[in-house]
Amino acid sequence: MIDDVVFVSNKTNIMTTIELAxxxxxxGNIWGELENWLQAQSYSRYIILVDExxxxxxxxxxxxxxxxxxxxxxxIRSGEQHKNIHTCTYIWKQLMDEKADRNAxxxxxxxxxxxxxxxxxxxxxxxxxxFIQIPTTLLAQVDSSIGGxxxxxxxDVKNSVGLFTNPQKVxxxxxxxxxxxxxxxxxxxxxxxxxxxxxxxxxxxxLQSIHQLNAVDWASLLVPSLxxxxxxxxxxxxxxxxxxxxxxxxxxxxxxxxWALATPQPLLHGEAVAAGMLCETYLSGTVSGLDRHEVEAIxxxxxxxxxxxxxxxxxxPTLIELMKNDKKNQDGQINFTMLQAIGTPLINQSCTDQDIxxxxxxxxxx
Amino acid sequence: MIDDVVFVSNKTNIMTTIELAxxxxxxGNIWGELENWLQAQSYSRYIILVDExxxxxxxxxxxxxxxxxxxxxxxIRSGEQHKNIHTCTYIWKQLMDEKADRNAxxxxxxxxxxxxxxxxxxxxxxxxxxFIQIPTTLLAQVDSSIGGxxxxxxxDVKNSVGLFTNPQKVxxxxxxxxxxxxxxxxxxxxxxxxxxxxxxxxxxxxLQSIHQLNAVDWASLLVPSLxxxxxxxxxxxxxxxxxxxxxxxxxxxxxxxxWALATPQPLLHGEAVAAGMLCETYLSGTVSGLDRHEVEAIxxxxxxxxxxxxxxxxxxPTLIELMKNDKKNQDGQINFTMLQAIGTPLINQSCTDQDIxxxxxxxxxx
Numbered sequence: 046m047i048d049d050v051v052f053v054s055n056k057t058n059i060m061t062t063i064e065l066a067x068x069x070x071x072x073g074n075i076w077g078e079l080e081n082w083l084q085a086q087s088y089s090r091y092i093i094l095v096d097e098x099x100x101x102x103x104x105x106x107x108x109x110x111x112x113x114x115x116x117x118x119x120x121i122r123s124g125e126q127h128k129n130i131h132t133c134t135y136i137w138k139q140l141m142d143e144k145a146d147r148n149a150x151x152x153x154x155x156x157x158x159x160x161x162x163x164x165x166x167x168x169x170x171x172x173x174x175x176f177i178q179i180p181t182t183l184l185a186q187v188d189s190s191i192g193g194x195x196x197x198x199x200x201d202v203k204n205s206v207g208l209f210t211n212p213q214k215v216x217x218x219x220x221x222x223x224x225x226x227x228x229x230x231x232x233x234x235x236x237x238x239x240x241x242x243x244x245x246x247x248x249x250x251x252l253q254s255i256h257q258l259n260a261v262d263w264a265s266l267l268v269p270s271l272x273x274x275x276x277x278x279x280x281x282x283x284x285x286x287x288x289x290x291x292x293x294x295x296x297x298x299x300x301x302x303x304w305a306l307a308t309p310q311p312l313l314h315g316e317a318v319a320a321g322m323l324c325e326t327y328l329s330g331t332v333s334g335l336d337r338h339e340v341e342a343i344x345x346x347x348x349x350x351x352x353x354x355x356x357x358x359x360x361x362p363t364l365i366e367l368m369k370n371d372k373k374n375q376d377g378q379i380n381f382t383m384l385q386a387i388g389t390p391l392i393n394q395s396c397t398d399q400d401i402x403x404x405x406x407x408x409x410x411x
Numbered sequence: 412m413i414d415d416v417v418f419v420s421n422k423t424n425i426m427t428t429i430e431l432a433x434x435x436x437x438x439g440n441i442w443g444e445l446e447n448w449l450q451a452q453s454y455s456r457y458i459i460l461v462d463e464x465x466x467x468x469x470x471x472x473x474x475x476x477x478x479x480x481x482x483x484x485x486x487i488r489s490g491e492q493h494k495n496i497h498t499c500t501y502i503w504k505q506l507m508d509e510k511a512d513r514n515a516x517x518x519x520x521x522x523x524x525x526x527x528x529x530x531x532x533x534x535x536x537x538x539x540x541x542f543i544q545i546p547t548t549l550l551a552q553v554d555s556s557i558g559g560x561x562x563x564x565x566x567d568v569k570n571s572v573g574l575f576t577n578p579q580k581v582x583x584x585x586x587x588x589x590x591x592x593x594x595x596x597x598x599x600x601x602x603x604x605x606x607x608x609x610x611x612x613x614x615x616x617x618l619q620s621i622h623q624l625n626a627v628d629w630a631s632l633l634v635p636s637l638x639x640x641x642x643x644x645x646x647x648x649x650x651x652x653x654x655x656x657x658x659x660x661x662x663x664x665x666x667x668x669x670w671a672l673a674t675p676q677p678l679l680h681g682e683a684v685a686a687g688m689l690c691e692t693y694l695s696g697t698v699s700g701l702d703r704h705e706v707e708a709i710x711x712x713x714x715x716x717x718x719x720x721x722x723x724x725x726x727x728p729t730l731i732e733l734m735k736n737d738k739k740n741q742d743g744q745i746n747f748t749m750l751q752a753i754g755t756p757l758i759n760q761s762c763t764d765q766d767i768x769x770x771x772x773x774x775x776x777x
Contacts, residue, residue, distance in 0.1 A: 141565065199504075202507060204538070208535050
């Protein structure tokens with residue numbers, strides 16, 4: 046595994062714009078574009094949603110780079126456990142107390158929780174006010190900031206209340222990554238790996254050259270990775286079919302993530318997904334015809350980047366039970382996305398419980 | 412004023428379909444259409460939202476007319492005071508407990524509260540499941556069932572959390588009106604009167620022939636009234652401009668409704684709107700050139716149908732203060748929709764506080 050290092054992003058003056066059907070994602074040196082865009086609008090005020098971390102580490106940068114007169118800051122506590130209806134009630138109440146009108150702009154400055162929940166509150170305040178996403182974690186930059194999924198956890202089920210609404214724009218600056226712990230960067234990288242495996246073998250080749258996370262030019266990986274997600278979500282915005290390709294690694298990954306929550310070492314989402322991808326790569330070899338050499342190459346790469354997670358074979362039945370509760374299943378059958386080849390996914394795949402156990406054993410023994 | 416009578420709707424075998432851009436409204440004898448449509452879908456289950464009244468008076472009719480196997484009933488308490496986030500939490504929890512999946516159909520059987528709040532819960536459960544509206548009050552049939560506005564009251568402000576989402580279909584049966592108190596019918600009629608005044612002078616003429624509410628063929632009034640609302644909301648779905656014509660009578664009406672809430676005799680929405688329309692008709696004569704004979708004709712008609720509401724001139728300042736808090740105002744100026752002529756509205760009109768006081772005095776002294 047790559048040694049932990051202090052992460053330093055590459056500063057660049059380049060900005061790339063990804064055009065989606067109804068909005069744009071700007072990646073790289075976003076500040077001029079953001080300033081110009083704000084100037085061209087006529088928002089009555091700016092509301093910035095932060096948590097204690099993004100208030101301390103990201104808000105100063107945003108404030109320094111862009112003119113936001115009389116900003117109204119709404120601060121919530123960081124963490125998935127606060128992504129719930131109580132926090133929404135707090136956010137709506139702040140908006141009401143400050144008499145934010147329909148012409149206000151809501152700015153989500155943070156990771157996935159801020160983007161998902163802040164977007165949900167903005168999209169439902171007075172039947173919807175404009176919002177933009179300024180994701181500050183690698184995971185949010187590459188994944189949750191695109192696709193229009195907004196929402197909160199409800200009754201112990203992740204993202205079970207929410208809706209699809211697109212932001213006005215998404216602004217992605219790798220500068221924010223400088224404030225992130227190495228472990229968060231590694232976690233976010235897992236979704237880039239996934240995007241390469243399901244749809245971009247060229248990106249996959251590029252990823253092979255990663256040896257030190259502090260030497261990575263993130264903008265150059267974010268753009269092709271976002272292009273993959275864009276193609277997938279635009280072909281199936283409401284997740285009726287092809288969008289399920291994005292679930293690669295997530296069926297076993299989500300089970301590991303839930304399982305680890307109850308242990309002294311909870312996993313970050315990307316850490317769980319990395320382990321899940323390795324298991325589902327093995328399954329793809331067993332049931333979907335993925336070439337043995339590709340199985341090996343993917344396994345090698347993942348274990349070079351990620352610590353192996355430890356769990357006991359005694360936990361296999363619990364893990365399989367968790368997979369059976371996945372909201373994407375139908376008729377009680379666990380629904381997998383697998384690989385036929387690198388870059389070629391297959392949706393709606395199934396296998397036996399024994400196959401799943403073998404994949405978990407493969408992971409532990411590899 | 413017309414004497415109170417027991418209301419009996421006209422049963423008819425005719426069904427009229429109003430085509431909107433993305434869905435249809437069926438009015439009249441809807442049962443065959445509803446049954447056929449349900450048969451043609453493949454919903455995994457049916458969830459019916461009711462309150463204690465519609466469970467007792469409307470659900471038996473629906474159940475008798477249409478085959479809905481294994482219905483899941485969610486019952487909430489009737490009344491605007493329950494249109495809040497707590498009731499939403501209860502509804503979402505019921506859906507989760509019953510493991511309703513994304514392929515369930517949510518059926519709103521009730522008045523405006525059921526339609527607005529049930530639609531909001533359906534549109535946000537698992538990022539949105541299909542729902543249909545079966546409005547059972549005249550007010551909901553003619554008004555809130557069309558236009559896609561969904562939501563709840565929050566922090567003492569009506570409809571301040573919500574969104575725009577269209578139902579799969581709306582089914583309007585005048586048979587449900589048979590279960591309504593006379594006062595509710597009279598209240599609903601106010602929105603039909605409004606639709607005629609802002610956009611359909613022919614419908615206005617037709618309304619002149621109403622002398623007994625129990626002799627009215629409601630389907631024949633609902634259809635042209637819905638056609639008016641359809642034209643308005645389709646020309647401006649997000650209420651940026653022309654949709655404001657629907658606010659005629661509502662600026663003063665909402666103030667009277669809020670004011671009366673704190674008195675021993677709260678007003679129904681339509682009762683307040685009827686009084687508001689009379690005042691705003693007078694204002695239209697003062698500031699927007701509405702012909703004096705039309706002012707008189709509208710005043711005569713409203714006072715023939717509706718009891719005059721009693722309030723003291725001492726409450727005028729309170730009423731004007733309430734108008735100034737209206738969410739549709741801009742720059743502290745009260746925003747009125749007025750009439751230039753019957754069928755010809757003017758949006759974004761303003762007047763002096765003295766004009767408003769005169770209109771209230773006119774109402775009281777007429």
